[in-house]
Amino acid sequence: MAGEGNDPARGETVGRAWRRRLAAVARSLVPWLAWNGVLAGALASYAVLVEPRRIVVEPMTFETPGRPAGQREGRYRIAFVSDFDLLGPPGRFEDRVRARINALNPDLIAIGGDIFGGDGGPPSAATLARVRDWLAGFRARDGVVVAWGEQESLWPERARTALPPGAREIDASCEIVAGGEARIRLCGPNGILAPFDVQPADGGRLVAAWGRHLTVGRYSGPGSENWTGVDATVRFRFRDVGDGPGIAVMERPGEPGYRLRVIPGRMQWGVGPPAGAEWPGRTRDTGGRVLPDRSYVARVRVEPTAAGNVVRSRIWPVDGVEPETWPVEFVDASPRRPKAGSVGVVAGGAWTGSDRQVFEAVEVRDLADRLLMAEEFDDAERVGRTWERPGGAESDFDTTIVVGHNPIELLGLPSDMPTHIGLFLAGHTHGGQIRLPFFGPLHLDEGWPRDWSEGLVRLADGATWLYVTRGLGSSKVPVRFLCPPEITDLTVTVRRRPPR
Numbered sequence: 145m146a147g148e149g150n151d152p153a154r155g156e157t158v159g160r161a162w163r164r165r166l167a168a169v170a171r172s173l174v175p176w177l178a179w180n181g182v183l184a185g186a187l188a189s190y191a192v193l194v195e196p197r198r199i200v201v202e203p204m205t206f207e208t209p210g211r212p213a214g215q216r217e218g219r220y221r222i223a224f225v226s227d228f229d230l231l232g233p234p235g236r237f238e239d240r241v242r243a244r245i246n247a248l249n250p251d252l253i254a255i256g257g258d259i260f261g262g263d264g265g266p267p268s269a270a271t272l273a274r275v276r277d278w279l280a281g282f283r284a285r286d287g288v289v290v291a292w293g294e295q296e297s298l299w300p301e302r303a304r305t306a307l308p309p310g311a312r313e314i315d316a317s318c319e320i321v322a323g324g325e326a327r328i329r330l331c332g333p334n335g336i337l338a339p340f341d342v343q344p345a346d347g348g349r350l351v352a353a354w355g356r357h358l359t360v361g362r363y364s365g366p367g368s369e370n371w372t373g374v375d376a377t378v379r380f381r382f383r384d385v386g387d388g389p390g391i392a393v394m395e396r397p398g399e400p401g402y403r404l405r406v407i408p409g410r411m412q413w414g415v416g417p418p419a420g421a422e423w424p425g426r427t428r429d430t431g432g433r434v435l436p437d438r439s440y441v442a443r444v445r446v447e448p449t450a451a452g453n454v455v456r457s458r459i460w461p462v463d464g465v466e467p468e469t470w471p472v473e474f475v476d477a478s479p480r481r482p483k484a485g486s487v488g489v490v491a492g493g494a495w496t497g498s499d500r501q502v503f504e505a506v507e508v509r510d511l512a513d514r515l516l517m518a519e520e521f522d523d524a525e526r527v528g529r530t531w532e533r534p535g536g537a538e539s540d541f542d543t544t545i546v547v548g549h550n551p552i553e554l555l556g557l558p559s560d561m562p563t564h565i566g567l568f569l570a571g572h573t574h575g576g577q578i579r580l581p582f583f584g585p586l587h588l589d590e591g592w593p594r595d596w597s598e599g600l601v602r603l604a605d606g607a608t609w610l611y612v613t614r615g616l617g618s619s620k621v622p623v624r625f626l627c628p629p630e631i632t633d634l635t636v637t638v639r640r641r642p643p644r
Contacts, residue, residue: 190625196618197237198628199244204600204611206634208566209641210326210542217640218324223250223284224632226549226571227293227615229261233274241616241631242281248633252286252321252330256571257293257549259306261617266299272306280308286321289314291332293549293572314547316359317397320540326638329541333548334359336565340491340533348522352389352491352501360392360403362488363506365517365530369396369486373448373511376487379462379504381439382406388434389501390490393444394453394482397532401482404444404457405490409433411442411459413472422475430459430471439504441466447511452477487517488532542638545569551596551612554603565608567636573597575614575627585627598627 210216223245228238245253259275260267267275282288288311290296296303304313316334320327340361341351350361362368374393382388390405404413411430434440439462447454456470489503508516521527543566551570575598576585585597595601601610614630 192623195624195626195628196622199237199241199616199631200628201244201248201631201633202613203633204635205637206567206609206611207637207639208543210638211641214542214638214641216325216327216542217638218322218326219638220252220321220323220326220328220636221248221250222252222254222545222569222632222634222636223248224254224256224547224569224611224613224634225616225630226256226613227258227261227574227617227619229258229615229617229619230267230271230275231262232267233271234278238278241629242278244631246281246283248631250284250633251323253282253284253288254330254547254569255288255290256547256569256613257291258295258571258615258617259290259293260295260303261619262295266302267306272302275306276308279306279311282311287311289319289330289332289547291315291547291549323636323638326542327540328636328638329544331544331546333546333553336544336546340489340531342521342524342527342533344522344524347504348520350489350503350521350527352489352503358403358405358490358492360395360488360490362392362395362397362486362532363508363517363519363530364486364532367516370484371486371508371510371516372484373446374487374508374516375443375445375511375513376506376508377441377443378489378506379439379441380489380502381437381504382434382501383436384500388492389503391442391444391506392488392490393455394446394485395488396482396485399482399485401485402444402446402455402476403490404430404442405492406434409435411440411457413457422477428472430457431467434459439463445470445511446482448483449475451475453481543567543636545636551610554608554610568608568610569613569632569634570610571613571615573612573615574617574619574624575612575630577618577621577624577627579626581626 225241225245279288290307290311290313292300292303292313292315307313314330315332318329318331318336320329343349343351352359371394376391376393378391380389388406390403392403393401395401404411411434413428430442440459441462442459443457445456453476454473455476456473458467458470460466487506487508489506491501503521505520507518510516519527546565546568548568548570550572554568573588573596576588578586580586584594588594588597596610596612598612598614603610611632613632614627616629618624
């Protein structure tokens with residue numbers, strides 16, 4: 145007799161029961177899946193179509209005592225925006241942003257870079273013209289300052305054509321603005337992060353204290369803008385084997401000329417051949433290895449000819465003999481080659497400590513060997529009148545605000561450099577674009593701390609604050625979730641420092 149467990153009829157009954165149960169479960173899941181599908185679709189539509197078009201004005205206050213001995217006080221209002229990431233001319237959204245900013249009636253409008261977006265090359269002339277007209281409609285007492293983002297840094301000369309009168313690049317410069325009695329120093333990152341400081345003691349020297357960026361201090365003394373052919377020398381030394389000091393020749397602000405600088409231990413034309421320049425062969429290096437803690441002389445001669453600018457360079461130890469030959473010689477025949485300009489000293493490199501790149505003397509002669517200028521940096525007052533010094537410590541100010549782009553500029557901020565940075569404004573992160581409750585951004589580039597994705601953060605030195613805006617545009621994926629576009633309405637208050 146067959147066992148009860150092998151009864152075919154019973155097995156069929158059990159099978160039908162399980163199928164009915166699974167069907168019931170499936171039917172019960174349909175509404176849940178449908179509602180969640182609707183919810184997911186609604187959230188996706190919101191993240192793609194709604195939130196990227198929202199504009200949130202974030203009020204932010206920053207209060208600071210004036211620098212030591214400061215007895216001035218006042219307020220200053222800045223509308224800070226960043227990362228429009230335009231892929232074409234400004235549209236309705238950008239016009240709404242401008243209207244909201246103008247309604248704030250700020251003292252200054254600061255743009256933290258990446259006005260333009262995309263990786264397809266520079267914007268067209270038509271887009272640049274439309275951006276110029278759009279920027280011309282911004283209204284603030286002290287105008288508009290713009291820091292370079294990644295995009296503008298790729299083609300700075302084209303980006304400058306998009307700046308109307310009243311809007312100026314602040315990437316490598318500093319300026320003083322007034323907020324009541326207070327004097328606020330506004331700087332770009334290349335202006336504050338590689339400051340030059342004159343030290344007249346011990347025979348005089350110009351020190352590039354530290355920096356991640358290439359920074360040029362230009363001579364602006366009598367006649368320098370009209371120098372059409374020069375023979376310039378600079379005496380310098382540096383402490384590290386990395387990127388170091390150099391000399392710029394036939395250069396004006398916003399119009400780069402020829403830059404010779406130390407690039408890992410060798411004196412080399414560091415920005416590549418100028419557009420149209422012809423390198424006739426051997427090398428871009430001016431000679432042997434440049435060693436730390438030893439003084440050198442670099443010499444650059446620029447001779448205008450009918451065929452173009454003939455540029456020659458060489459280098460030798462200060463206690464050695466000047467070579468008779470020019471290891472590097474090239475002709476710049478490009479239509480935009482410099483026709484006149486000044487000389488300058490160049491600093492830049494990896495994060496270092498203070499006192500790393502030292503310039504001991506600069507001399508310039510014309511091609512007839514007449515002395516045009518000689519500077520040994522032994523008189524701070526004279527240098528202050530005749531040299532453009534980005535970020536120089538000689539300015540009279542109560543606090544410093546840096547208008548930057550990338551927060552990573554502050555990683556590794558050396559503690560031995562008194563930059564006097566009160567607040568560093570940055571963008572770049574877009575706040576992560578997609579944020580989750582209790583978690584924050586899904587993704588951040590560069591490996592910086594998660595709390596640097598947006599908002600106000602106090603740095604480890606205790607004296608410097610970082611504020612990161614969520615920006616206004618989108619990069620790569622046009623999506624925002626719990627991270628709406630931001631205009632920062634910043635009020636800076638400088639109060640008197642109480643007497644000790």
